[in-house]
Amino acid sequence: MISKKMKYALKALTYLYKHSNKDHCIRTQEISENEKIPKKFLEQILLDLKKSGLVNSKQGNVGGYYIMKHTEKATIKEIYRLFDGPIALVPCASLNYYETCDDCVDEATCSIKKQLIIIRDQTLAVMEQVTLSTIFNGDAETVSTQS
Numbered sequence: 001m002i003s004k005k006m007k008y009a010l011k012a013l014t015y016l017y018k019h020s021n022k023d024h025c026i027r028t029q030e031i032s033e034n035e036k037i038p039k040k041f042l043e044q045i046l047l048d049l050k051k052s053g054l055v056n057s058k059q060g061n062v063g064g065y066y067i068m069k070h071t072e073k074a075t076i077k078e079i080y081r082l083f084d085g086p087i088a089l090v091p092c093a094s095l096n097y098y099e100t101c102d103d104c105v106d107e108a109t110c111s112i113k114k115q116l117i118i119i120r121d122q123t124l125a126v127m128e129q130v131t132l133s134t135i136f137n138g139d140a141e142t143v144s145t146q147s
Helices: 004-019 028-035 040-049 069-073 075-083 113-130 132-136
Strands: 054-059 066-067
Touching: 004 028, 004 040, 004 066, 004 069, 004 075, 004 132, 028 040, 028 066, 040 054, 040 075, 069 132, 075 113, 075 132
Parallel strands: none
Antiparallel strands: 054 066
């Protein structure tokens, strides 16, 4: 399952996509109320999204957040890694967060690791095909899981 933080990030990005542009920013309060996201939690999420370059903000009377144009090309994989970290189910199968398992006798011959790497690779393949544009536009794209 994805974390609440990841789910709220996707909801906030979708709201910003539908309602903002560089000339019309959306205040945190508006997103919070319309998407039922706790305001303090949303503020943290928006800061993470801003650091990643997916959203930007303006200060002042007409200030708030707006989505960056390139966001439509961002994949679920990127957002997931930003908020939920590794995609692999165990550290020894992770590409970016690899760690040996303390209880593993022989990692090279571990059949569990081999199967979990297959699962990781297929999950990554699907996550790379689903862009934020797919979500924003409600596209019901079919993604291939065949290798």
